[in-house]
Each structure stands twice: as structure tokens, then as C-alpha cells.
Amino acid sequence: ALGNLEGWLKKRLLDAQNRLMDIIVLIEAEIDFGDEEISKTPRSSIAKQIRDAREILRDMVATYDVGRLAEGRVQIAIIGAPNTGKSTLFNAILKDNRAIVADIPGTTRDYLSEYVNIGGYPVILTDTAGIRVSDSPIECMGIEKTIEIINKSSLCLFLLDCSRKLNDDDLILYEKIHNSQYILVVNKIDMVSNKGNFAREKFPGKAIEISAKNGDGIHTLLEEIKSHLIAGNESGLSGVLLSQRQYDCASRALSAIDDSLNALDCDEPEEVIAGMLREANDCLSEVLGKVTNDDILNQIFGRFCIGK
Numbered sequence: 630a631l632g633n634l635e636g637w638l639k640k641r642l643l644d645a646q647n648r649l650m651d652i653i654v655l656i657e658a659e660i661d662f663g664d665e666e667i668s669k670t671p672r673s674s675i676a677k678q679i680r681d682a683r684e685i686l687r688d689m690v691a692t693y694d695v696g697r698l699a700e701g702r703v704q705i706a707i708i709g710a711p712n713t714g715k716s717t718l719f720n721a722i723l724k725d726n727r728a729i730v731a732d733i734p735g736t737t738r739d740y741l742s743e744y745v746n747i748g749g750y751p752v753i754l755t756d757t758a759g760i761r762v763s764d765s766p767i768e769c770m771g772i773e774k775t776i777e778i779i780n781k782s783s784l785c786l787f788l789l790d791c792s793r794k795l796n797d798d799d800l801i802l803y804e805k806i807h808n809s810q811y812i813l814v815v816n817k818i819d820m821v822s823n824k825g826n827f828a829r830e831k832f833p834g835k836a837i838e839i840s841a842k843n844g845d846g847i848h849t850l851l852e853e854i855k856s857h858l859i860a861g862n863e864s865g866l867s868g869v870l871l872s873q874r875q876y877d878c879a880s881r882a883l884s885a886i887d888d889s890l891n892a893l894d895c896d897e898p899e900e901v902i903a904g905m906l907r908e909a910n911d912c913l914s915e916v917l918g919k920v921t922n923d924d925i926l927n928q929i930f931g932r933f934c935i936g937k
């Protein structure tokens with residue numbers, strides 16, 4: 630599970646888990662070797678350490694907040710010159726992902742947004758109006774609006790039409806977009822038999838080739854979007870995002886931690902408290918990977934230099 634869970638999220642989860650481990654090691658050392666050379670840790674100090682770990686998880690769970698999504702925190706915009714197939718792609722992605730949560734009225738009637746579930750992540754997908762840069766003042770207002778959307782978006786899908794030559798509209802939009810996170814998407818591959826190195830010398834880097842019309846490459850594009858969503862990019866998207874499953878695990882860990890604090894309050898035996906903390910630890914392990922009994926024993930031996 631660790632492989633595709635990176636960045637901020639992983640760091641926070643690991644931090645919480647390490648803190649839990651420390652407490653478990655402490656308590657279990659006292660249980661196992663209490664009559665040897667270990668001095669007892671006051672319960673108040675254990676409670677404080679547990680609360681610290683709880684705080685981290687709480688912060689993290691709070692980021693999974695539908696309210697934030699409604700504010701448009703995670704937005705993906707489809708950007709491209711007129712007629713490159715933006716709306717067709719928009720529809721293709723929506724069709725591919727039936728878990729549409731809600732409609733959002735467009736900021737203006739030219740911009741249409743929908744919630745869509747991509748790989749377990751709820752994102753707002755925005756179809757933008759194609760801007761003909763050279764034209765009228767109204768279209769100039771359009772480019773302002775598009776730039777605003779690019780800046781507000783976490784990720785842009787930059788669409789090119791490989792059935793025609795690149796033109797100024799493509800190049801000017803690229804100017805606006807190339808400092809943001811974007812995926813280069815070459816559309817209408819069904820129309821050309823030999824794409825050759827289309828766009829390669831003008832736009833270096835990876836390009837995803839699709840036909841928005843017949844659906845070719847859409848799956849690959851979605852995978853690429855997903856990997857951007859969870860790429861361990863500090864300033865990027867990860868961190869505000871928890872998948873439903875990660876949220877569930879973190880929530881269960883949180884309630885086991887609350888139980889342990891109550892148990893501490895009620896002067897329950899150490900075994901009970903350690904059991905609850907282990908349960909919390911197990912929940913985090915579902916996301917992060919297993920921490921075994923041996924790991925805990927090794928830590929006990931390592932820290933307290935006990936052993937034969």
C-alpha cells in the first residue's frame with residue numbers, strides 16, 4: 630500500500646504511527662519487564678503522548694471534508710484551443726466515471742464543472758471555453774478567465790488536436806500553462822494514421838494520446854491523472870486528499886485512540902490500554918503496511934537493552 634501513498638499524507642500517517650509505536654513499546658515493556666530495571670512512566674505522561682498522536686490524526690481526518698471540496702479545492706481543468714475536443718473529453722471522462730456526486734453551476738455559462746470520482750478521489754472537472762487569442766475583446770476577457778481557472782486548478786489537461794497543425798492559439802495557451810501542473814493530451818488520434826512526433830519538438834515531455842470521440846486512451850489518461858493526484862508533491866495535491874478507504878482507516882484508528890484515553894482515565898490495566906493502541910496501530914497499518922509483533926519486541930529490546 631505504501632507504493633502509491635506518498636508525500637504529506639504518508640509522512641503524517643507515519644508520524645502518528647511512530648508515536649503510537651513508542652507508546653505501545655513503553656507500555657508493553659512495563660508489562661513484560663516491569664519487575665526488572667525499568668522505571669514506571671507516569672500515566673499523565675502516557676496520556677499526553679497519546680493525545681499528541683491523536684492530534685496528528687485529527688488534523689488529517691479533518692482534511693477529508695466535503696465542505697472543502699465544495700469550495701473547489703481540487704480542480705482539474707481541460708484547457709485547449711477552440712475545437713480541440715475539450716467538451717468531448719469532458720463528457721468522455723464523466724461517462725467513464727459514473728460516480729458523479731453533484732452538479733456545480735459553471736462560474737459563467739461558458740465554464741461547466743462537475744464532480745467526478747477519479748481513482749477514489751473526488752475532484753472537480755472543469756470544461757473551459759476555447760479561446761481564440763487573436764480575436765475580439767470579448768475573447769480577450771475569455772483568456773483572462775481561462776488564466777484564472779488555470780491558476781485555480783490543481784492540474785490542467787492541455788489538449789492538442791493532432792488532425793491539424795499547431796497554431797498560435799496552442800502556443801499562447803502553452804505559455805500560460807507551462808508553469809502549472811499539466812498533462813499534455815494529444816486528441817483525435819483516430820483521424821491520423823501516422824501521428825509521428827506530433828507536438829514533440831514544441832512540447833517536450835510525455836504526451837498522452839487519446840481519441841475523446843471513440844474513447845481510446847481515456848483509461849491511460851485517467852491513470853495519469855491519478856498518479857498526479859497522489860504524486861508526493863508537497864505543494865501539489867496530496868495532503869488535502871484522503872481516499873475513502875484511508876479516511877475510514879484513520880477514523881477507526883482515531884476512535885481506538887479515544888478508547889485508550891478513556892481507559893487511562895478509568896485506570897484500566899495496562900494490557901487493556903496497550904490492546905487499544907495496538908488496534909489503532911493496526912488500522913494505520915492497513916494503509917501503511919504491517920508492523921509486526923517482532924518489530925515491537927525489537928524496539929523494546931533496542932530501547933531498553935533488555936535481553937539475555
Ligand SMILES: Nc1nc2c(ncn2[C@@H]2O[C@H](COP(=O)(O)OP(=O)(O)OP(=O)(O)O)[C@@H](O)[C@H]2O)c(=O)[nH]1
Pocket residue numbers: 709710711712713714715716717718757758759760816817818819820839840841842843
Ligand atoms: N475524429 C474525432 N473528432 C473529435 C474528437 N474529439 C472531438 N472531436 C470533434 O471535434 C469537434 C469539436 O469538439 P468539441 O469537444 O466541441 O471541442 P471543444 O474543444 O470543446 O470546442 P470549443 O468549446 O468550441 O472550444 C466536434 O466535432 C467533435 O466531434 C476525436 O477524438 N476524434
Ligand SMILES: [Mg+2]
Pocket residue numbers: 715716717757758759
Ligand atoms: Mg467546448
